[in-house]
Amino acid sequence: MLKIFTTQLSGQFQRIQSQEEFSIEDGGRLLAQGCAGDGTIYIHGFGELSGIVAEAVDSLEPFPNAKPLFEEKGSMASVLPADRVLIFTRFASDEEAVQLAEALQKDGIPVVAVSAVDGENKLAAAADIHIDSKLKKPMIPAEDGSRYGFPAIMTGLYVYYALRFTVEEILSEYREEI
Template sequence: MIKIFNTQLNGVFQKINNQETEIDIAARLLAQAILGEGKVYVKGFGDLKYFEEFATSSAERLPDSEKLITESVIDKTDRVLLMADVYDDAVIEYIADLDQQDIDYVLICNKDERISSMNFIDLSTPRALVPTEDFSRIITPHMMAMNYIYYILYATIKEMIDDENA
């Protein structure tokens, strides 16, 4: 089972790696707020709600970031990092609100035909990976994929900030 999981997980990471251009554009968009006068607000949905704390409070947190809460006042200098395992009504409604306010955002989510966001990164975990004896599947690694994408974004943003401050 471990070999199957490893093979499948490497496939997820490869799909993420194939989005290098999208990830670079997303990093640039988020870095604009950090290097400018804005903040990066982080909002998670579903299983990825738990990633908000890591992205805003860990030792390797995004600079100038904080959790996006109802009381947050955001403007055009700010950027939003949205993370969701499923593109559902809650995510759609949140994006509609950001669009109405003309706030730039990055959406990290599993692919859905309804997604029209310009700054989209496919989470690449639409289903469980490991088959079981009863032909069902287990282990849907949303958090592992998000962590991988996050660290690519983090490193790219850090490099941009360091270049700007050099």
């Protein structure tokens, strides 16, 4: 089973890398603009993807200028147009994520969103940049025809790191020029 999961996960990462390369680069550029200026990168993950916020803020290698979008008490940070917001959710049809992105856009806040496109891509319409995590169904087939193993946080973290590395590369080039 582990071999099947590893093969499927590796394929998942390769699909993201090859099919979302330009969106990741565009998302990284948008986030880097906030870092290079006076902006903060606010990050929010819905459901299990909230773990990405901890990685971005509390890890040994935090995301540049990152803070959680929501405080522990549930209140949203005061986000300004110089800031950027990075949203992670399972599916692009997540109404709560779509409403958040639309509200931020209405206030002139640039949004990068990461989710799997599962039909109508409402989140892409609400965000400046959308990155498809490609994870639409569980990965491992069971003997009864069902499937299991839905590693949303693993694919989300893969995209998170792709964005982080892109932002750091852009910021490094920016610092060399000034």
